[in-house]
Structure formats: structure tokens, C-alpha cells
Amino acid sequence: MGRLAKDDFDAALLPGIRAELAEAYRSFRRDEAAAISSWLGPDGCFAPGTYFERPCPLCGGSAADRYLFARGLDIVRCDSCGLVYSRNVLLPEVDRQRYENDPAAVAHVALRQSPAYRRLEEGKLHYLFQSLARLGARGGELLDIGAADGRLLVVARDYGWAGRGVELNRGYWDVHREQGLAVSYGAFPEDFPDDGRRFALVTMLDVLEHTVDPVAFLRQVGERLTTRGYLAVQVPNVDSLLLRLEGATNNNFCPGHWNYFSAASLQKAGEAAGLRTLHQETYITELDRILSYDREKIRQAFGRELPIEFELTPELLHRHLQGYKLFTVFAKE
Ligand SMILES: [Zn+2]
Numbered sequence: 497m498g499r500l501a502k503d504d505f506d507a508a509l510l511p512g513i514r515a516e517l518a519e520a521y522r523s524f525r526r527d528e529a530a531a532i533s534s535w536l537g538p539d540g541c542f543a544p545g546t547y548f549e550r551p552c553p554l555c556g557g558s559a560a561d562r563y564l565f566a567r568g569l570d571i572v573r574c575d576s577c578g579l580v581y582s583r584n585v586l587l588p589e590v591d592r593q594r595y596e597n598d599p600a601a602v603a604h605v606a607l608r609q610s611p612a613y614r615r616l617e618e619g620k621l622h623y624l625f626q627s628l629a630r631l632g633a634r635g636g637e638l639l640d641i642g643a644a645d646g647r648l649l650v651v652a653r654d655y656g657w658a659g660r661g662v663e664l665n666r667g668y669w670d671v672h673r674e675q676g677l678a679v680s681y682g683a684f685p686e687d688f689p690d691d692g693r694r695f696a697l698v699t700m701l702d703v704l705e706h707t708v709d710p711v712a713f714l715r716q717v718g719e720r721l722t723t724r725g726y727l728a729v730q731v732p733n734v735d736s737l738l739l740r741l742e743g744a745t746n747n748n749f750c751p752g753h754w755n756y757f758s759a760a761s762l763q764k765a766g767e768a769a770g771l772r773t774l775h776q777e778t779y780i781t782e783l784d785r786i787l788s789y790d791r792e793k794i795r796q797a798f799g800r801e802l803p804i805e806f807e808l809t810p811e812l813l814h815r816h817l818q819g820y821k822l823f824t825v826f827a828k829e
Pocket residue numbers: 552553554555556557558574575576577578579
């Protein structure tokens with residue numbers, strides 16, 4: 497695979513791909529909405545006895561004002577450290593059941609297996625491994641937490657990595673077996689006991705936002721890294737221009753996403769867990785969805801000095817870390 501640029505796997509920039517993805521996304525969104533509503537009472541809040549409230553999971557501080565309310569979540573921005581998080585989270589046993597018996601899981605597996613999705617995802621994974629190689633991460637033992645269909649583990653082989661994964665959803669079992677992938681089922685770290693093995697790279701794509709105590713989680717991940725090992729994290733970007741524009745209607749605001757990181761708050765979380773930030777960038781523009789908004793609204797949401805006649809390019813968006821996904825590489829000292 498030749499060297500990839502981030503625009504090469506950006507659905508908004510590739511003609512026709514949205515239409516190819518539409519059907520798989522329709523089924524997934526429908527099942528996801530049904531799953532979410534099953535956790536909500538008639539008032540739109542989590543049902544009594546299924547959740548608890550927590551202080552800021554990054555600094556322990558409190559937040560005075562609600563940031564937004566969406567699908568049962570009471571989302572606030574911490575007054576002290578700036579982390580955006582949901583004050584109320586489902587009880588651990590309720591939350592775990594959601595993943596083990598997720599009614600949207602079948603549609604999610606189907607979405608990830610659809611040809612257009614695979615093409616984009618594989619492009620992104622090649623890009624990530626090429627980026628990691630430039631940072632010095634060039635092969636060895638890899639652990640992928642939240643392995644999903646194991647695509648990352650397959651692509652990793654091309655870059656010299658011998659990978660294994662951890663995944664909660666057994667719906668991927670057949671896919672793993674067909675690909676000959678070593679995946680343990682369950683949650684990290686509870687179901688992945690420390691056998692003394694240390695990894696030169698741990699990857700976590702769309703995982704950290706699901707954790708109730710992200711700093712403790714990062715610390716536990718750090719314990720499994722070799723000295724000078726790398727941790728590659730992808731999360732939805734709360735500072736992305738599309739989230740700023742869509743607010744509570746954006747699908748990222750959903751039960752299960754308990755933390756909403758920006759580049760700054762993710763860096764703080766890593767440092768609180770004893771990790772050093774090596775690299776941060778954003779990818780995926782969602783530019784087509786952004787450009788459906790009024791130009792003045794876009795200019796306001798961008799939040800930086802933009803001339804009236806601005807041209808919103810992928811390069812400009814990513815330069816200000818306003819892409820849809822945030823990618824961060826940490827190193828263990
Ligand atoms: Zn805080």
C-alpha cells in the first residue's frame with residue numbers, strides 16, 4: 497500500500513461513497529435508536545435505578561451548568577479542567593449488558609462488513625500504521641482493545657505487528673475465526689488478566705469515550721506497555737466543527753459515550769495516567785454535512801477568526817483540530 501493521505505479515506509470527499517453506505521447506515525441507525533430508547537423512561541431520562549451520577553472523571557471537579565441534554569445523557573463541561581462528560585452514567589452491570597446483548601450489534605457488524613465501509617476503514621488503518629511508523633512505532637507485539645471485526649489486526653500484519661485483540665461483542669466470533677485472529681472476549685482489563693506480557697503498541701479506536709474512569713483505564717493500559725511503548729487512541733472529537741454545528745442532534749451524544757474529549761482534555765487524561773503525548777491530529781471532515789449549514793453559522797461555529805469570504809478546506813479544518821475524529825499517540829516514559 498502506497499503512502500496514504502487522510503483525504504483518501506474521507507467519505508465526504510469521495511464521490512458516490514455516501515450513497516453506497518446509506519443502506520447499511522439506515523439499518524444501523526434504526527436499530528441503534530431502538531436500543532437507546534429501551535434504556536430511557538417516558539421523560540427521556542435513564543430509568544430510575546439504572547444509573548448513577550459522578551464528578552468529573554478527569555479532575556474530580558464539578559460543573560455548574562449543563563452543556564446539553566441528549567438521549568438520557570446529562571452532559572456538562574467541567575468548570576475546572578474543561579472536560580465534557582455525562583454526569584449520569586449507567587451502572588456497570590447495566591452498561592455491560594448493553595454490549596453483550598446489543599440489539600444494534602448485528603446491524604453494526606453488517607455496517608462494518610459493507611464494502612464501502614471496509615474500503616474507508618482499511619484506508620484509515622493503513623494511514624494510521626504509516627503515521628505510527630513515522631513516529632518510530634515499527635512492529636512488534638500489538639494489543640487492540642475493542643477489536644470489533646479485527647480489521648486493524650489484519651492490516652497491522654503489513655506493518656510488522658503481531659497482534660491480538662480484546663472484544664466484548666461475540667457477534668464477531670465467526671469473522672475472527674475465518675481470519676485466524678487471536679481475540680479474547682470480554683472487557684479490558686477485567687477479562688484480560690495480566691500474564692506478564694508487555695506490548696510495544698496498544699491501539700484503542702473508539703473505546704476511551706465508553707469508559708467511566710478514563711484516567712484509571714489509561715493507567716491500566718499503560719501498565720501493559722513496554723518501556724517506550726506506544727498507545728494510539730481514536731475518539732470522537734467534541735471540538736469538531738460538525739459537533740459544534742449539530743449539538744445534541746449529533747449521534748455521538750448517546751448512552752455509552754460517557755466522555756467527550758477534545759485534543760486538550762485527551763492530552764490531560766493521558767498525562768494524568770503517566771503518559772506523554774507524542775502526536776495529535778484529526779481526520780474525517782464530514783465536510784458535506786457541514787456545508788449544508790448556513791455559511792455565517794459555520795463561521796461562528798468555527799470559533800476562530802475567519803474572513804467573511806472564507807473557504808473551508810479539509811486542510812483548514814484539520815489544522816485547527818476540528819475534524820470529526822481525534823487521533824492521539826501517547827508514549828510510555
Ligand atoms: Zn474536570
